[in-house]
Amino acid sequence: IDLARVVDRDHPQAALLLGTIPRANRGIIFIDEINRLADTSPELTDVLLDAMGTKPGRVQIEEAGLPVVSLPLETGVWAASNPDEDPGPLEDVRRQLSDRFDLSVEMGRACEPGMVRRILECDDFDVPRAASDSLSAGCWPGRMAAAALLAPRVLFPDEMVELLANIYVDFDIESIRAMEAARTVARCRAALAGRSRVAIEDLRAVLPMVLRHRVEVATLANVLRYVDALQEKSASGRSVGAVMPGCGGAPQGTRPGCDGGGGRDGGGGCDGGGG
Numbered sequence: 384i385d386l387a388r389v390v391d392r393d394h395p396q397a398a399l400l401l402g403t404i405p406r407a408n409r410g411i412i413f414i415d416e417i418n419r420l421a422d423t424s425p426e427l428t429d430v431l432l433d434a435m436g437t438k439p440g441r442v443q444i445e446e447a448g449l450p451v452v453s454l455p456l457e458t459g460v461w462a463a464s465n466p467d468e469d470p471g472p473l474e475d476v477r478r479q480l481s482d483r484f485d486l487s488v489e490m491g492r493a494c495e496p497g498m499v500r501r502i503l504e505c506d507d508f509d510v511p512r513a514a515s516d517s518l519s520a521g522c523w524p525g526r527m528a529a530a531a532l533l534a535p536r537v538l539f540p541d542e543m544v545e546l547l548a549n550i551y552v553d554f555d556i557e558s559i560r561a562m563e564a565a566r567t568v569a570r571c572r573a574a575l576a577g578r579s580r581v582a583i584e585d586l587r588a589v590l591p592m593v594l595r596h597r598v599e600v601a602t603l604a605n606v607l608r609y610v611d612a613l614q615e616k617s618a619s620g621r622s623v624g625a626v627m628p629g630c631g632g633a634p635q636g637t638r639p640g641c642d643g644g645g646g647r648d649g650g651g652g653c654d655g656g657g658g
Contacts, residue, residue, distance in 0.1 A: 384397075384399060384449075399444055399446065404430060404434055404442055405456060407456075408456055408458055411458065411459045411460075413462070413463075414463070415462075416463065416464060417463065418464035418476050420476075428480055431460065431480065431483070434458070435460055436483065439455045439457045440456040442454045460483075460484070481597070482560055483560075485560070486589075487595045487596040488592055527575075529577070530571065530574040530577075533574040533579065534570055536579060537573050538579060538581065539566055539569070543586060546583070546586065546613070547566060548562075550562070550606055550610075556597070557597070558597055561597050564593050565586060565589055565593045569585040572589060583610070583617055590607065590610065591603065
């Protein structure tokens with residue numbers, strides 16, 4: 384509560400001071416050691432679930448004696464977790480919270496001398512870069528700026544939509560957010576490469592990051608094998624859409640519930656296939 388405005392003699396007002404999350408609107412929130420958040424700050428976990436539950440998100444403020452205030456929120460939430468500490472990596476964090484993250488990226492130690500050298504050379508972040516250097520087409524900031532302009536116009540073709548729908552149903556993916564994230568990130572990847580249309584290799588590249596914290600390791604492996612087989616068919620001249628529908632077109636051993644022995648246990652539903 385903004386006490387200064389409440390006790391103002393001339394114009395007293397019931398007002399609230401915005402906290403960290405509402406102030407991050409149109410910005411980025413970074414949460415370190417999110418794997419410990421549920422134990423240390425369970426109330427903050429509930430706030431994050433509301434803020435990340437929809438697009439745009441929403442923060443609800445409730446104070447005794449005041450009407451409930453609901454604020455729309457557009458922010459990116461980044462987090463880090465240490466897999467060596469309880470409860471472990473993001474996929475072991477409270478399931479409802481981990482599903483709110485579109486991507487999970489596994490970071491290891493630098494194993495190449497060249498990478499270590501690049502890290503050590505970047506020790507002066509206070510020196511501003513010249514505009515010509517920061518926005519030139521060949522450098523990373525310039526590529527990002529160009530991709531941000533292109534991404535809204537990148538086409539996600541119908542055969543890619545059908546592929547995501549089949550993955551969601553056939554592999555029992557519980558979260559529709561995963562498919563929405565795959566579509567969005569695949570479009571961003573295509574834009575970063577300067578392309579105006581999503582290709583199957585874009586989906587193949589982003590699916591591990593989208594699904595790693597949402598599904599079992601075996602399920603992720605089956606999904607990737609399925610997409611790899613479709614990608615091989617596509618590279619040989621057949622369209623993706625031509626090999627997806629029905630067991631007859633899907634590669635043997637890759638689509639659950641079809642003859643060939645692949646897929647998850649108990650999968651089924653395709654005519655003419657085992658399950």
